[in-house]
Amino acid sequence: MTTRAIMKNIVFPLSALFIGLFSNITVMAKTVSVSSPDNKITISVNDDNQPNYQVMFNDEPVITPSALGMLFKNAHGFSDGFKITAVSKATVDSTWQLPWGERKNVVDNHNELLLTFTTDRDSANQYKVRFRAFNDGIGFRYEVPKQNGLTQVEITNELTEFSLANAKESTAWWIPARGWNRYEYVYNTTDVESVDRAHTPFTFKLPSGTHVSIHEAALIDYAAMTINQKRPGTLKADLTPWSDGSLVKTKTNFKSPWRTIQISKDAVGLLNSNLILNLNEPNKLGDVSWVEPGKYVGIWWGMHINATTWGSGEKHGATTSETMRYMDFAAEHGFDGVLVEGWNIGWDGEWFSNGDVFNFSKPYDDFDIAKVSQYGAKKGVRLIGHHETSGSVTNYRNQMSDAYALYQKHGVSQVKTGYVADGGNIKRIDENGIVKKEWHDGQFMVNEYLHSITEAAKHKISINTHEPIKATGLRRTYPNWIAREGARGQEFNAWGTPPNPPEHTAILPFTRLLAGPMDFTPGIFDMSFNGLGSESNRPQTTLAKQLALYVVLYSPIQMAADLPKNYQANMPAFQFIKDVPTDWHESIAIAGEVGDFVAFARQERDGDDWYVGSLTDENARKITLKLDFLEKGKNYQAQIYRDGDKAEWINNPYDLIIENKHVNFTDTITLPLATSGGAAIRFKALD
Numbered sequence: 038m039t040t041r042a043i044m045k046n047i048v049f050p051l052s053a054l055f056i057g058l059f060s061n062i063t064v065m066a067k068t069v070s071v072s073s074p075d076n077k078i079t080i081s082v083n084d085d086n087q088p089n090y091q092v093m094f095n096d097e098p099v100i101t102p103s104a105l106g107m108l109f110k111n112a113h114g115f116s117d118g119f120k121i122t123a124v125s126k127a128t129v130d131s132t133w134q135l136p137w138g139e140r141k142n143v144v145d146n147h148n149e150l151l152l153t154f155t156t157d158r159d160s161a162n163q164y165k166v167r168f169r170a171f172n173d174g175i176g177f178r179y180e181v182p183k184q185n186g187l188t189q190v191e192i193t194n195e196l197t198e199f200s201l202a203n204a205k206e207s208t209a210w211w212i213p214a215r216g217w218n219r220y221e222y223v224y225n226t227t228d229v230e231s232v233d234r235a236h237t238p239f240t241f242k243l244p245s246g247t248h249v250s251i252h253e254a255a256l257i258d259y260a261a262m263t264i265n266q267k268r269p270g271t272l273k274a275d276l277t278p279w280s281d282g283s284l285v286k287t288k289t290n291f292k293s294p295w296r297t298i299q300i301s302k303d304a305v306g307l308l309n310s311n312l313i314l315n316l317n318e319p320n321k322l323g324d325v326s327w328v329e330p331g332k333y334v335g336i337w338w339g340m341h342i343n344a345t346t347w348g349s350g351e352k353h354g355a356t357t358s359e360t361m362r363y364m365d366f367a368a369e370h371g372f373d374g375v376l377v378e379g380w381n382i383g384w385d386g387e388w389f390s391n392g393d394v395f396n397f398s399k400p401y402d403d404f405d406i407a408k409v410s411q412y413g414a415k416k417g418v419r420l421i422g423h424h425e426t427s428g429s430v431t432n433y434r435n436q437m438s439d440a441y442a443l444y445q446k447h448g449v450s451q452v453k454t455g456y457v458a459d460g461g462n463i464k465r466i467d468e469n470g471i472v473k474k475e476w477h478d479g480q481f482m483v484n485e486y487l488h489s490i491t492e493a494a495k496h497k498i499s500i501n502t503h504e505p506i507k508a509t510g511l512r513r514t515y516p517n518w519i520a521r522e523g524a525r526g527q528e529f530n531a532w533g534t535p536p537n538p539p540e541h542t543a544i545l546p547f548t549r550l551l552a553g554p555m556d557f558t559p560g561i562f563d564m565s566f567n568g569l570g571s572e573s574n575r576p577q578t579t580l581a582k583q584l585a586l587y588v589v590l591y592s593p594i595q596m597a598a599d600l601p602k603n604y605q606a607n608m609p610a611f612q613f614i615k616d617v618p619t620d621w622h623e624s625i626a627i628a629g630e631v632g633d634f635v636a637f638a639r640q641e642r643d644g645d646d647w648y649v650g651s652l653t654d655e656n657a658r659k660i661t662l663k664l665d666f667l668e669k670g671k672n673y674q675a676q677i678y679r680d681g682d683k684a685e686w687i688n689n690p691y692d693l694i695i696e697n698k699h700v701n702f703t704d705t706i707t708l709p710l711a712t713s714g715g716a717a718i719r720f721k722a723l724d
């Protein structure tokens with residue numbers, strides 16, 4: 038897989054600065070630095086008093102001196118008094134491949150600095166911090182070795198800070214952490230000083246125009262990091278606690294997740310970063326040819342708009358005949374999966390936040406799982422499974438292996454899971470049979486979500502997690518973690534208060550999607566189910582913008598979320614959803630400002646066609662895109678789906694123009710985007 042890899046590992050003893058390594062450390066404070074391969078980003082680490090780091094980009098301070106360290110219960114921590122006692126550097130320049138993804142080849146080019154911090158006390162006296170500087174940002178992680186006085190560990194405080202010089206003059210796009218609605222909030226746009234406790238990715242723009250996003254990579258066996266404004270301009274790591282108040286329970290050796298800071302001179306640069314993936318471990322699952330990107334339809338939207346029900350009875354959505362009808366539709370239009378929710382016992386009555394009612398092996402009487410999967414198999418359409426746990430994770434874990442085995446037996450290769458329960462209200466039963474309530478993003482659930490992934494892998498099943506733990510790039514290590522939700526998706530347009538505002542999908546790419554693919558479920562064609570206007574629950578977009586979402590919001594699985602009859606009523610527009618791939622050879626963000634507009638160009642995997650998706654917030658605008666991403670010397674037919682001249686999202690969302698043009702890489706294209714409008718283009722290669 039690695040086409041070129043240069044690995045240098047130079048250890049600098051720095052002995053001149055040392056009087057002794059493990060005793061009587063009286064070295065003077067010093068600063069050690071590492072820069073990105075292009076020299077634009079520099080991390081400097083200093084051990085004067087509290088170990089700290091700072092980050093410069095193009096000579097501008099992005100992170101001013103900020104604390105490093107962590108504290109433990111009943112053991113010495115890593116804080117002031119530690120000195121840098123060993124320094125080693127390495128350089129990596131390699132290319133690796135994603136089995137599926139927004140691009141095939143990923144370049145990992147970074148300089149590494151591994152620092153050992155030591156103090157002269159006799160127990161717990163050594164910590165390592167590994168820094169990596171890439172051209173698109175930096176990452177660092179703590180590595181805590183086994184040592185005297187440190188075996189079982191409970192972290193009581195991670196001291197990591199992210200300090201900004203100009204918090205008041207910097208703009209942030211953020212959602213609150215530790216809220217009842219998990220990650221499902223409308224984004225706030227405020228100055229950084231007005232942020233309290235926020236989830237990551239936490240994206241902000243400095244007065245200079247530099248864009249920065251703080252997040253984490255490889256969140257394994259640790260609590261999620263949220264960020265908390267401790268003093269004005271100082272954002273501190275705030276780990277989501279267990280129900281007993283502890284933050285992380287582990288044992289030495291352990292490594293923290295990477296703390297990541299993506300940095301770019303403009304907004305678009307953030308979208309083209311591979312930093313999070315590069316900081317994850319390679320695929321651990323071996324052959325993953327059974328993990329298949331694709332497009333699906335499903336028995337889903339009808340429940341959200343109250344046309345059908347998850348529960349049994351007259352309006353039951355998940356019936357054998359309805360599933361077969363969806364399978365016919367899927368087969369006719371080239372979709373490979375049909376999601377069926379509400380097929381198993383448990384949905385009658387109070388299922389929200391009450392997952393003990395669910396049985397994951399018992400279908401309702403009017404759903405014949407064997408019959409529908411055999412029917413689908415004949416048509417080349419798979420049943421897509423669904424497990425709503427409603428946050429009762431012990432109930433789910435007890436049934437998990439049987440539940441995945443049942444699905445595997447019926448040819449199901451993808452399961453959507455759900456953890457609908459208020460934040461802090463995940464129900465588990467501990468070793469003593471006592472009920473405990475946990476957060477979705479505490480260490481317990483971080484492990485629980487990953488457990489479902491590794492168990493599913495044993496059955497060659499891919500998982501699409503709803504109400505998930507945030508993505509931190511683990512899809513590289515576990516490629517069957519095919520997608521997840523983790524932000525307000527389309528469902529909020531059915532019943533959310535308020536529905537997603539027009540700017541929502543112009544913020545998501547620069548925030549949530551920096552973490553990884555999102556199962557947003559685009560493609561609602563009928564926006565009039567409650568009437569048009571700005572007050573009703575509906576997608577607050579034009580029709581063209583619904584099409585644009587397929588290219589803008591990356592996911593290897595995309596749903597055509599609306600009811601088949603609404604697609605049948607508009608086949609010309611539906612053609613774009615039929616054509617658009619979900620697996621890409623390359624993706625390039627070509628224009629955008631956070632919260633205003635965005636445009637992506639993506640080239641299909643194993644093919645020559647390119648696709649463009651572009652969308653805007655509540656403001657209409659014209660954007661002109663250079664087509665220089667197209668292959669030189671090739672001609673393309675641009676099949677353009679754009680807002681009509683009279684389109685506007687409130688009362689005229691359906692005005693859509695479909696037109697064809699011949700173009701090549703020397704051309705530009707101007708797209709008139711209506712209020713909350715968009716454009717979707719297929720560039721079909723002609724020769």
Ligand code: NOJ
Binds near residue numbers: 378425
């Ligand atoms: C919330 C999920 O996001 C949605 O897609 C699903 O239909 C419901 N939970 C029920 O499981």
Ligand code: CA
Binds near residue numbers: 503504522528
């Ligand atoms: Ca949800």
